Amino acid sequence: MTEQVKITLPDGSQRDVARGTTPAEIAAAIGPGLAKAALAAKVDGELYDIMRPLEADAQLALVTAKDEKDALELVRHDFAHILAEAVQALFPGTQITFGPATDDGFYYDVAAPASRGPFTEEDLPAIEAKMREIIAADKPLRREVWSREALIERWASQGESFKAEWAAELPGDEDLTVYWSGNDWLDMCRGPHLASTGKLDPQAFKLTRVSGAYWRGDQKNAMLSRIYGTGWLNKKQLDAHLLRLEEAAKRDHRRLGQEMDLFHLQQEAHGSVFWHPNGYVIYRALEDYMRRAVNGAGSKEVKTPQVMDARQWEQSGHWGKYRENMFVIPDETPNIEDDGPMVSNDAQWMALKPMNCPAHILIFKQGIKSYRDLPLRLVENGCCHRNEPHGALHGLMRVRQFTQDDGHIFCREDQIVDEVQDFCKLADRVYKDFGFTYSIKLALRPEKRFGTEEMWDLAETELRDAVVRAGLATEEYGWEELPGEGAFYAPKLEWHLTDAIGRTWQVGTIQSDRVLPERLDANYVGEDGEKHRPVMLHRAIFGSYERFIGILIEHFAGKLPVWLAPTQAVVATIVSDADDYAKEVVAKLAAAGIRAETDLRNEKINYKVREHSLAKVPNLLVVGRREAEEGTVALRRLGSDEHQKVMTVDGVIAQLVAEATPPDLR
Template structure:
C-alpha cells in the first residue's frame, strides 16, 4: 500500500493525500471557488507552481489574488514570458535573453533578427495584440527538469547564442528547469509560474517603452532591446496605475520647478542644484522650521568642515565602504588590496565629506564629557558630497551635493530607548505638519557589518522597544522588520512617507551605533570615574533638503501650503487707475509678514490669473477702481472657482494666519 503524504494547512488542519498529488487537486478538493482562485502554492514557505506534484509531508498554503505581493510577482513573471513568446512568434529569429518581474511590471531583453532594425515603440501594439492572443489561448505552462547539456544543445541548435552562453555557466549539480508554453515554446527558468497563460488578464497589462540594454549589463557586449511593460491582476489595477503615472508626470518636480522658477540643473555642475530666489525661499522656510524643532528638542547646532584628512575616513570605516563614492583630493587615489589600510599617510590626502558623523564625533571628543552631560545632541545642516553614478542622478531626488537636517545623539546605554522614543515622537509631529502619513520599518543587520553580534542584538532590541514605547509598533504605522537592510555599522528605523498619489518615499532614519564611537575612540567619564563608550544615535527627519523639497513639490503638485510658498500673494490690477491702491495693499500685507508682489502690467486680468496660477501663487488679490474706492480686495485662491470680496483688513488677517508655519500656530 502506498504511504500517504500529510499536508498541513494554514488553519492547522491536516489532510492525507497520495504522493504526486498537486496543490491544484487539493484546492479543488477543498472547493470549486478556491480551485478557480488559486494561482500558486506556498510549500514549506517556498512559492511553487500549483501543478507541481507534492513529494513529501509539507505545510501548504494556497496563493490567490488576495495575497497581492506574491500574486503580482507571479503574473508579472508570466507576462514577461508571454512577451518573449509573442516577439519570437512575430519575428522568427529573434534571440531572447532574460525577462524578470519588476516593482511595477516586467521587461524582457531581446535581439532583433539579423537584417531587422532594433525594436521600437512602433512595434509595441503588434506585440501587445499577439500577447493577448497567447493569453486567450490558455496555453498550459509546464515545468520540466533538463540537464545542462540538453539546454546548451537546444539553444545552440536554434541560434540562441546568449541563452547558450548562459546555460554553459549553469552548475551541473543544481536542478535546471524549463517551462513550456503549450507544446511549441519554452524558456529556461527557475519558476514558479501560473498553471496556464489563461490565468493572466489580457486587459491588465500594457507595454510602456523600449530602451537599449547591454548583454549582461556590460557595454563591451552586444546591445539588446529592452521592452518594458506593466502588469497587474486586473484592468482596474492597471487603470489605477496608469492614472498614477499621469499624475506623476503632472507633478514632476523638475517640470514644476521650471514653471515656478524655483531651481535649475545644468552640466557645469552636474548633480548639484542652482537654487533661484523663490526656490531658496522654500529652503529657508524649511530650515527655519527645522531649527525651531531642533532647538525645542534640546539640540545644539554646530558646523563642521567640508574636507577632512583621509585618515579620519579610514578610521571610521567609510574609506573601505564608500571610497568609490567619495570625492578625493588629489583626484586619483592609488588602489590598495586592503581597504582597511589607508592608501597614504600623507596629510595632504583629503576627501569631501559624504556624511557628517565622523566630524560630529570629533566635536564630541573636545574636552572631557561627564555622564551628567549626557545625552549630548549635536545638530548640523550639513552639506555633503557623494560621487553618485551619472545615470543615477535624478533632479532633486538624487544629487551629488546635498544638505541634511543631520544630528547625532551621544548617550549612555540606559538612555538609548528613551532618546529613540523621543525622536519617534518628534518625527511624528514634523510629518503631521506636512500632512504626511507614514510607515515605520526596522532595518536589521546586513551580512557584511562591523561590530559584535551581541551589540547588534542589543541595538536592534533597543530600537524595537522604543517604537513599542512610542505606541507605533502597530499595523496603523505599517510596522515591519526588514532583515539584512541595516547599515554596515548599525540597525536603523526608517520612516516611509506616502504622498498624495500613493507613492512611498523613505526619508527619516535613526540608527543605533556602537561601532563608530569605538573606532573613533569617543568616551565619557562614568559615575565610577572610568572611561566608557557612548552610544551614538544618527538621525534625520527630512533626510536631505533637496530630496524633501522635491517630494513636497510632487506631493502638493506645486501648490505648497501658504507658509511654504515663495510668493504667498500677488496684488494684480484690473486697470492702471488702481496702481496706487495696489501698492497700498502690498505695503499692508508686507507689514504683516506676508511675502507679496504686485502685478501692475498693462495686461488683461485673465492673462494675469493664468500666469500666477501656473506659478502656483496661493492667493491673487485683484483690485480695480471699485476695490480702491471701497477699500476691498477680490481674493482668488488657487484651486477655487469662486472669488471672495472682503475688506483689506480681513484679507490681511486671513493671509497672516495662513502664512504662519504650523509650529508657530500652537
C-alpha cells in the same frame, strides 16, 4: 504503501496527504471556489508553484488575488516571461537575458537580432498583440530541473550566448531550474509562476517604453534593449495605474519647477541644483522649520568639513564599501618657501563627504565625555556628495550634491529605546504637519555587514521595541520587516510617506549603530570610571532637502501651503489709477510678514489671473478704482471654486498671517 506528508494550514488544521501531492490538489479538496481562486502557494513562508509537488511536511498557505503583494509579484513575473516569448516569436534571432518584476510592472532585457537595429516604441503594439495571443492560448507553465552542463549546452546551441554565460557563472554547483511555456519555449528561472498563461488577464498589462541597458549593468558590455511594461491583476487596476501616471505627469516637479521658477539643472553642474530665488524661499522655510523641530528636541547644531582625508573613510569602512559612489581627489597642496618655487607634497587621497556620520564622531571625540553627557544629540544641515550614475539622476529626486537634515545621537545602552521612541514621535509630528500619512518598515541585517551577530541582534530588537512602545508597529502604520535591507553597519527604521495620488516615498530613517563607534574608537567614561562605547543613532526626517522639496511639489501639484509658497500674495491692478493703492496694500502685507508683490502691468486682469495661477500663487488680491476708494481688495484663491471675495485690507492680512504661519508655530 504511499508515503504520507503532514500539511499544516493557516487555521492550524492538518492534512495527511500522499508525498507528491500539489497545492492545487489540496485547494481542490478544500473546495471548488478555492481551487479556482488559488494562484500559487506559500510553503514554509516561500512562494511556491501551485502545481509543484510537496515533498515533505510543510506549513501551507494558498495565495489568491486577495494576497495582492504576492499575487502581483507572480503575475508581473509571468508577464515578463511572456514578453520575452512574444519578442522571440516575432523577431527570430533575438537573444533573451533577464526579466524581473518591478514595483509597478516588469521589464525584459533583450538583444535584437543582427538583421535589425535596437527595438523601439514602434514595436510595442505588435509585441502586445502577440503577448495576448500567448495568454489566450492558456499554455501550461511547467517547472523542470536541468543539470548546469545540459542547460549551458542548450543555450549555446541556440545562440543564446548571454544565457549561456549567466548559467555558467551562477554561484554554486547545484542544478538549475527552467520553466516551459507549453512545449515550445523555455527560460531559465527560479520561479515561481502561475499554472498557465491563461491565468493572466490579457487586458491587465501595457508595454510602456523602451530604453538601452548594458548587459549586467556594465558599460563595457553589449548594449541591450530594455522593454518596460506595467502589469496588474485586472483591467480596473491597470486603468487606475494609468490614471495615476497621467496625474503624476501633471505633477512632475521638473515641469512645475520651471513654471514656478524654482530651480534648474544643467550640464555644467550635472546632478547639482541651481536654486532660484523662489525655490530658495521654500528651502529656507523648511530649514527654519526643521531647526525649530530639532532644537525643541534637545539637539545641538554643528557644521563639519566637506573634504576629509581618505584614511578617515577607510577606518569608518566607507572607503571599502562605498568608494565607487564617492568623489575622491588627490591632496597636492603646494608648499611655498619664501620666494622660491612651489613644491608639491606626496599625494594623499581626500574625499568629498558622502555622509556626515564620521565627522560627527570626530566632534564627539573632542574632549572626555562622561555618562552624564549622554545622550548627546548633534544635528547638521550637512551638504553631501555622492557619485550617482549619470542615468540614475532624476530632477530633485536623485542628485549628486544634496543637503541632509542629518543627526546623530550618542547614547548609553539603557537610553536607546527611549531615544528611538522620542524620534518616532518627532517624525510623526513633522509628517503630519505636512499632511502626509506614512508606513514604517524595519530593514534588517544585510548579507555583507560589519559587526557581530550579537550587535545586530541587539540593534534590531531595540528598534523593534521602540516602535512597539510608540504604538506604531501596527497594521494601521503598515508595519513590516524587510530582511537584508539594512545598511552595512546598522539596521534601520524607514518612514514611507504616501502622497496625494497614492505613491510612496521613503524619506526618514533612524539606525542603531554599534559598528562605527567601535571602528572610529569613540568612548565615554561610565559611572564605574571605565571606558565604554556609545551607541550611535543615525537619524533624518526629510532625508534630503532636495528630494523632500521634489516630493512636496508633486504631492501638492505645486499648490504649496501658504507658509511654504514663495510668493504668498500678488496685488494685481485692473486699472493704472489703482497703482498707488496696490503699492500701499503690498507695503502693509510686507509689514505683517507676508511675501507679497504687485502686478501693475498694463494687461487685462484675466491674463494676470491665468499667469499667476500657472505660477501657483495662492492668493491674488485684485484692486481697481472702487477698491481703492473703499479700502478693500477682491480676493481670489488658487484652486477655489469661489470666484472672488471682497474683504477689507485688515481682514485679508489677518487671514493670510494665520495661513502663512508655519504649522509648528500656530
